[in-house]
Amino acid sequence: MSLQRVTQSGSLFLDASGAQMTLRGVNLGGDSKVPYPDGGTQFPSDFADHREVSFIGRPFPLAEADEHLARIARWGFNTLRLLTTWEAVEHAGPGLYDDVYLDYFAEVARLAGEHGLYLFVDFHQDVWSRMTGGDGAPGWIFESVGLDFTAFASAEAAHVMQARYDYTSTEKRQATYPQMSWGSNYRLPANGVMWTLFWAGRWVTPDFTIDGENVQDFLQGHYLGAMDAVAQRLAHMPHVLGFDTLNEPGLGWLAQPLSYRHLAASAANPERPRIGPALAPLDALALARGCAVSVPVLTRQEDGSAAPTDERVFNPDRVSIWRDGTTCPFEAAGVYRLEGGAPVALREDAFTARNGRNVKLDDDVFAPFYARVAETIRRRQPAWSVFAEMDAFAHAAGRLFPRELPERVVNASHWYDVRTLYLKRFEPRDGLEATAARFRDELGGIASAADAFPGGAPTLIGEFGIPYDLAGGADYARWAAGQRDSLWPQHEAALDLMYDAIDALGLHSTQWNYTASNRNDLRIGDNWNQEDLSIFSADQIDDARHPDAGGRALGGFCRPYAPRVQGRTALVSFDRDSGRFELRFTADASIAGATVIYAPRVQYPDGWVVRFEGVPAEIVRDDARQRIALRALSSGEAVLTLERPPADPL
Template structure:
């Protein structure tokens, strides 16, 4: 059917709710068995930290998260904005600390009441969510302070001993602007505090069998059971509070689980290919020494480089003041638990830490090789599922694997029911994607790839590169899991590229091109996703106010600036303009199939030309034109009004297609009236193309420009290699003097 005429009928736009969403194979489906394309945002990054000003670490019981991600009176406008952008499935970030910051078993009833009201208001605006519990330790986000103290760490003086000893990265969560390198927080996973807490949580019974604490009944239990029991009770309280809401489709196990030291073959090093080596990066053994209060020489400093992600620049003596992170009145009596377990000891004679059991974390108590997933992760997933099942029987259970790794082998018997796999992807790129020489891309799953396949050229290359990365991750997951739904729980692009250039120029074209490449990659793999992040309280100077990240593509203060600028120019400054304050909207706000009456085959959208092409397979519909169309036979498309209007849009639909546009609600409805085919078939491949003729592609690169780019590329690579040689020569001289 051509663009000359559209059918005049009436349909109601799909309103998502938990009661109308279920799983079928790799798909989410509605109550009419239509396949749903669920996409949305993380709401939001501000929820990782308490309401500012935060109390000091040693006063963690006073923390409050009421009003995170935003106050209740601001919620309706935020939900309207997100829905108008076609984003209708949110990932709500809730920290363990928000639930239980005061003391073990003392839950924040005020926060739970706030959260319930927030989620009710969300669903009233046609949005659903799944709730994720953040539980990182020390420099990440999530765990209550009393949990860290229960493991023996000293949080006095605002956590000063943790910082001085290099046992945790804390600068980024104290608020304000972070100076210097602003990508250090992921290295917190390998710092002593975080790695120890994760090891005790997942494998305390195996790796710290002598570590006992008093349980709820006063009897001594292993630290692993204490931590896991406390976490699951907090989850139970959360599910009890919001699990019956129709706007909550499910719960996620936890954000970015990490094994800590478990599985390391040697305490002398971390894995460069999975763990970001940046800044001060001690080995596990060095971190034991530092945490125990010993000035530790030879700790490497890593810096960013090219073409590899990072390289060792020089070494320093870490913890020169001798700060000890272990509480004398704590369960370890002021000693490092790994020294008590015989993993290492301090040699007064050699003034250094000595490894006593180098491969300690690779074997269980019987000497068998440890597998983190089989021995630690999968058993806990089953315990967690039991908690969710008890109070939220029909909800989906979302689980992700360890960040920076491919999906593991995951036997069916170890999967929760209603299972959805939720990997993460995040660009580490710091400069624009269209430079005259190729830029390396590092994502959260392929962080340290030492291959020139990570290089790309221009925005076209960025699209191919991102599509390859996402496609590889999805392909690996499909090979391990089969027909299981996949939703990328986090994926985003930093706003502060090129030294924050866009903040002064207002030109976000490089970020927009990267975001377009990212969303296009998700669409080409036909997976759901939650963009990182939607944070109305983002500010250019401090970003998202958490670990110096600046990923939010909307900000209230930017909205005020946009409206003021329009008012000064005499143009429409309507306070209800929901696009005001948004960034990268041409890449984020894009057409897609909300609900497909059939099986999706491919989705393509060119943000520059506004060409949308969607292909799917659906059963033959051999009926007359007058036959009433059932909703289960109708494919619903989202068409953003910022791009598509009645006056500027044309379309084509494959044979037998009928289309109805609801411009006010940004929808198009598509169905088919087929004639008997020449050969016997049960279904047909359908196609719809929608475009804006006035949008044309800008002129490409001519021959002279192309030659110039190639020359610039070669010169850039040569210069980079020369700089590396100079730096390596300098480092050799520095090392030779040590």
């Protein structure tokens, strides 16, 4: 299938004919964070093979590509947020790119276009790397800066499933590795060291060099080099929209006083604290050096927040995570020193001040990084957009995007309903209407950030979604017992409200996620840290010939919308109970082609009734593709509605 190039124009995405496009997609895939085939966190590992791993086969083997991409397109998605990682590209060593993987990734991207799917590339990371409890950076990076990742677990410098989980036990949920606990790594020493050097090595550790360049330039240079290697392979593909900057980056210790322990949100620091030890940067630096540190511990509360409930000593065995012969670069830079085995702060403002002024995360950290990403990818394809992310907690903490931005930047922020995500329940305490209003308010607040972008910008919610293991995976058990009707009621209700808000606000989106290797198993899920947010599971295929085989909660996300409008959209709404869909738009007959409506069988099993008024038009139904094409013959205000046909009288 040949797709017109879609480019950003102010706050809109337009195709080459000038039609307004709505990008509605899915992240592909959740297991692309880990090597293929046995790199998932359901397998024990010491990461000793980090230089030899392969990501060929993520998100799926090429022999399966058509099956999965056709299913995604059938479900109405027209866009992929296509995942890769820095490790996938450069795992073998500095500058050693995996050309076979790059060829594989480019072929997955090409095939996506054949199935009518646009895409943008997401260089994914979570809490820096697999060796620090997440994914992203290659293992040799730690060696380059002088860290020994094999010591992280014993020093309690990282919270890693493979180090805490008893793989011999039949218990799939274990107290030693609580659900959604991987995020606590952001506040632990290994993440603190790496993110601080990545963002601020030039001014915090100016004399720390690797191969003749400052550590910050070394780290960012290799990350962007991997991005450039992918960009070269995709530059000729018209359906590629651009690149994400970096998934949910951490901040290290930036903007934190050296001795400050974050125990609760405050006016000075409105960010929600995370579960785990409340380490001040000084505590973390001491722990990394091999000191035992006593600090408060925060645990998850019933409302999803974190609060201190205990205090304990960390790293009691006094294990250093610095390699033999390596000096801590922060100690060398005069940030602190050890006296009698205890840390002493020398520069309390080491991470909060720069050149005699307060650090500005937007201007000092993100603005120059966005500029480098834009420069990197646009050397290969000038038309590409930059899908910009700040850290995952930026919006909640009131942090804004930089004032200085490259041209054609998309607000690609993420949003999750925290209660559902962390508590694994969807129970609207204030009723569905109040929950719907809250979703609109939260998403609207995120979208409002784009108002300040020069020239305006679209908002594409790069991640949102729901865990499918709600209530301990109760729906898995019902499926295994043979139940096929009335599954996923909570999931469909939650997704319905989310897409209602997205429609009402006119947002673009890529749901998290589609994982081809997903299993209805509390230990496995998406193959990563027991998360399970995939809209597909191979364990739910009864009849492989059925086009919707493996789908989860289709009624919640498989819904009508207008991927292309011959003009400009004014209103989109859908009521799942009645099946009524409404599109209001200003038709522009000078734009070639038709307005396209996706009308899924999931919502219209007996077909649909189309009504159109406002201007003369030609309407073509394509039942097989679940599409309606409407070509306006003159310009003006127009309204299209879809409804389910009336039931046959008894």
